[in-house]
Amino acid sequence: MSAGGQIIPESMWSVCYRTNKPTIEDYDEAIQELERAKVDLRWKRDGFAIPTCFVCEDSGHTAEGCHHNPLLLAREWARATSVWQCWHCGFIATNDKEAIDHFGRSDGEAAKCLVSAAVEAAVRSERERCAAVADQYGKFEIDTEHGEGYATAASNIAAAIRAGA
Numbered sequence: 001m002s003a004g005g006q007i008i009p010e011s012m013w014s015v016c017y018r019t020n021k022p023t024i025e026d027y028d029e030a031i032q033e034l035e036r037a038k039v040d041l042r043w044k045r046d047g048f049a050i051p052t053c054f055v056c057e058d059s060g061h062t063a064e065g066c067h068h069n070p071l072l073l074a075r076e077w078a079r080a081t082s083v084w085q086c087w088h089c090g091f092i093a094t095n096d097k098e099a100i101d102h103f104g105r106s107d108g109e110a111a112k113c114l115v116s117a118a119v120e121a122a123v124r125s126e127r128e129r130c131a132a133v134a135d136q137y138g139k140f141e142i143d144t145e146h147g148e149g150y151a152t153a154a155s156n157i158a159a160a161i162r163a164g165a
Contacts, residue, residue: 014056014068030070037063037071089113131159 015029033055040054040063052059056068063069084093086102088111093099102112110118 016068016070016073033068033070037066037069040064086111086113088117 015026015033018026036054040050043050043054044062044064050062053061053063053066053068055063055066058066064072066072082095084099084103085091086093091102091113093102104110104112
């Protein structure tokens, strides 16, 4: 068999298995294979017995299970490479559960890392606010023994809040 003036080894007859850069002829051939697969499917749907695969012309299977059917191979590739990477934190999900856990069930949900970052920012902000309040109480004039202890406690509380305790 030849394509574009090149002799193609038998193992590479299907456009799906060629490793060269796709050519216009390759696309035309893939479209022809898809058209033949569509005919195969129509015949099967209409109840005709199909003696051979319309895509590769081999017997023993139909286009629905043909290893030369471009659509089946594309879907197989998509399943095999179903990984999702988060652009925000670099997390890589390798299955549906991991993807749903990180990204949520719909496009409207925020990724877990963004929610985590927002929550952490809110907690940091609240810690700073509380620490500032503790600092403010620690700066009162210390005129008694108890006042000094109160200022020390307030200072310790502010330090603990800032440290995340």
